[in-house]
Amino acid sequence: MSGKLTVVVGPMYSGKTSTLLSMIEIYTLGKKRIKVFKPVIDDRYSSDHVVSHSGQMAEAINVYDSSEIKEIVSKEKGKLDAIFIDEINFFDENLLRIVEEIIFSGVDVFCVGLDLSYKHRPFAVTANLMAAADEVIKKKAVCHICGEYNATVTHRISGPTDSEIDIGGMEKYIAVCRDCYKKLNAKDWG
Numbered sequence: 001m002s003g004k005l006t007v008v009v010g011p012m013y014s015g016k017t018s019t020l021l022s023m024i025e026i027y028t029l030g031k032k033r034i035k036v037f038k039p040v041i042d043d044r045y046s047s048d049h050v051v052s053h054s055g056q057m058a059e060a061i062n063v064y065d066s067s068e069i070k071e072i073v074s075k076e077k078g079k080l081d082a083i084f085i086d087e088i089n090f091f092d093e094n095l096l097r098i099v100e101e102i103i104f105s106g107v108d109v110f111c112v113g114l115d116l117s118y119k120h121r122p123f124a125v126t127a128n129l130m131a132a133a134d135e136v137i138k139k140k141a142v143c144h145i146c147g148e149y150n151a152t153v154t155h156r157i158s159g160p161t162d163s164e165i166d167i168g169g170m171e172k173y174i175a176v177c178r179d180c181y182k183k184l185n186a187k188d189w190g
């Protein structure tokens, strides 16, 4: 039987990694055989653990790109029930094809990442995985400006960059609702 693809998206601080960690716990309690991956680029809290903003964590394999996931999973052929991938927005676009191959081989895949950059543009790799998913979970955060539990986007507070990829936390980014995002970015969206 084929595996199932679940994709968890949302702005920063919306609980994407916490959701991933809950699913890891459920599979671990069920004695399922799993592997957890994270991109090397994200070294904010730890290089060998997936860590949530609230400090919960699980061991993870650091990979440079999606081909490394393919290689590691191929070596475990028939010996895995599920894989978990954090920060999919940092991966190359081959991730879609590789995840599809893994699902068709009977392994469940849980992917977590940003759907939109701070410029309100979709990360293509996330958008593609959402299209192929059996289930998409969209998370919300508390809006840093108005305090409502309706933040769906991330606003950059430390000035624009050329690249939409820039590792950071509270010193650079806040989660905001659409109305607050519009006010903060009035020159682009007003």
Ligand SMILES: Nc1ncnc2c1ncn2[C@@H]1O[C@H](COP(=O)(O)OP(=O)(O)O)[C@@H](O)[C@H]1O
Pocket (backbone or CB within 6 Å): 010, 011, 012, 013, 014, 015, 016, 017, 018, 019, 051, 052, 053, 054, 140, 141, 142, 143, 144, 175
């Ligand atoms: N604005 C916010 N809204 C919700 N949670 C927040 C906010 N700022 C900080 N947090 C903390 O972040 C945690 C979620 O972190 P995490 O699962 O790592 O989110 P994500 O992976 O989406 O960035 C929450 O449990 C809470 O402790």
Ligand SMILES: Cc1cn([C@H]2C[C@H](O)[C@@H](COP(=O)(O)O)O2)c(=O)[nH]c1=O
Pocket (backbone or CB within 6 Å): 011, 012, 013, 016, 017, 042, 044, 113, 114, 116, 117, 118, 119, 154, 155, 164, 165, 166, 167, 168, 169, 173
């Ligand atoms: C919005 C946005 C964020 N990033 C970076 C900042 C963080 O390192 C991660 C997101 O981490 P989280 O687990 O979702 O909190 O991505 C970026 O590079 N570009 C952006 O537009």
Ligand SMILES: [Zn+2]
Pocket (backbone or CB within 6 Å): 143, 144, 145, 146, 147, 148, 176, 177, 178, 179, 180, 181
């Ligand atoms: Zn708001």
